[in-house]
Structure formats: C-alpha cells, structure tokens
Amino acid sequence: MSRQLTFDLAGPPASSRSDFLVTAANRDALAMLDRPELWPQGRLLLLGGPGTGKSHIARFWAGENGALRQQAAALRIDALDDLVPHDGALVIEDAHRIGLAAGAEQAMFHLWNLSVERDCLLLLTAQSPPRDWGSRCPISPRGWRL
Template identity: 35%
Template sequence: MPEQLAFQLPVRTALGRGDFFVSGANVLAVQRLDDTATWTNGKLALIGPEGAGKTHLAHVWAEQQKAEITDTASLPDLDIPGLKAALAIEVPGTALSTTEEEALFHLHNHMASQKLPLLLIARTPPARWTLTLPDLKSRMTATDVVQIDAPDEALLSAVLVKLFTDRQLQIDPTLIAYLVTHSDRSFAAITRLVAALDAAALAQKRPITRPLARRVLDNLDKDAR
C-alpha cells in the first residue's frame, strides 16, 4: 500500500444515498423514511445515539422529498404559513425556549393541515422531551417513532470507512477490522477515534498504522477513566 502522507485537509462529509450503508441496525429506519404514506398523521420521529447516521439519513430523505432541513432554533424565524413542502427538523437534547415551542406547535398544525410530511430528528423519543406547552407535548407524544439501533460489526466497519473517506484518508482494510474489534462499539466512540487518529498522524507526519492506532486507542481509554 502506498505510504499515506499526513496533510491537514478539510473534512467533507458525504451525505448522499450511495454513502449511506444499510444494515440490520438501520434497515427499519430506511424503510420507514422511504414510505411517508405509513407515517401516522404524516409525521415521524427518527431517533438514535450520537453519530448514528440520523442526519445523513435525513439528508437522503430530504433529497427524495425535495424537503429542507432546519433546527428548532430557526423555527421562530421560519415562514410557517408559506411552507408548501416536506420538512425535517433537528431537535436538541436540551429544553426548547418558549418561542421555539410555540413555533413548533404552529408548524405541526400547519404541516398536518396541508398534509405535508414532517420528520423530527432527535436522540430520544418525543415523549421524553422537556416540553412545557401542553398542546405541543400531547402532539409530540403521539408521534410515530423509528429508531436506529446499536451498530453491528458490518455497520461499524462501513461507518469507519466513511469517516476516514470524509477526511480524505485511505486506510488498509485490515486496520478497519482491527479498529472495530478494539474500539468501543458505538458511533460516538468511533467518530472520536477517527478524529484522534487523523490528528495523531498529522502531528507525527506519518501514516495511520496499527502501532499508531494502538497508541491512540490506549490514550482514549486512559482519558475515559
């Protein structure tokens, strides 16, 4: 394998359908987003842990639906009555402000009245969100939920390859298998691992090899203690 040179290159996240790897952990989510006709009252909450691929899958869906993606902080400035297409909203794990809750309530009613699909993207189900507006809470609690599950080895391997590709790094396939075996089995953990490997290779001006990966993994373990 040609020697990999370490350059500080921009991270370019690939968000196309061809870049999304389907496995047993997310196949149900993919199926539900592919068929908005199955969504109760035209809305669906896509939930899962950090780095699970929720935003990526939402971008795939948005492209198919000619929809836009926004977040709750932007809702108060959104022209809700003027919306005429599907919409995806990223919901933070923190409590919403009063104006955000009111805007989400009006958005929900508008999308329902216009029969436009509404996708909510969050880490937890709507029933567990901290909401103070009773009418909004009842509507959110009644939302259909689909979850991206904990990753299997095939999905972890694919996500690792994608994360390295986003950073324009070419990695030996045998190293991918080593990282899957020795890293924490979560999307958040492998995201941090790839960032740490990239930084270490850049700092040491050397390719990402198994010895380097072993040292980075050891350091990550120590930091986690």
C-alpha cells in the same frame, strides 16, 4: 519513543443515500422512511444517539423529496408560513432541543398542526423521545402522536 503518523484524509462529506451504510440497526428505519404513506398523519420521528446517522438520513431524504431542513431550536412562529409547503416535505432536526429555545416549542406545536393542514410530510430527528424534550407546551408531546 515512536511517533504516530497522521494522514489528511479529508474529503467531501458523505451526504447521499449511496454513502449511507445500511445495517441491521438502521434497516427498519430506512424502510419506514421510504413508505411515507405509513407515517401517522404524514409524520415520522427518527430517534438515535449522537453520530448514528440521523442527519445523514435527513439530508438525503430532504434532497430526494425537495424538503427544506430546519433546526428545531431555530423555529419561529412568524416564519412557519414560508417554512411549511403545501403538498411538500419538511425536515426538523434536533427536535429534542425545542424546550431549550424561546418560542421554539410553540412554533413546533403550530408547525405540527400546519403540516397536517397543508398535507406536508414532516420528518423529525431527535436524540430522545418527546417525553424527554422538556416541553412546557400545553399539549404534551405524547399528544402529538409521534
């Protein structure tokens, strides 16, 4: 019986733009990421399945733009004032999970409006489109114009 050899190839996590492999599948998303003046109201939703590089992109974009990063399920209304900068940038990851956390979807609704008021670029990542997020907010995600 043969025995498989294993190698410990652990290294630092790839988190910079130079570590990201640009392909035909993600080229357009990266081009749009670099043109925030084309984002509707300064907002961009980056969609993709698990393991497609959304978090990697969000990490290097946040670093390049001095943006804070926050998990959508951890959003709280009382923390938005400190989270959303004036004339800055913010990344909300896993936005598809806002319907699963108490208070997160209301916080997302207020964050959405506050980001426009403060001229803050808002990059969201999600595995599914807003219509599938299970939101119970009075305004549907389609009304958020993603």
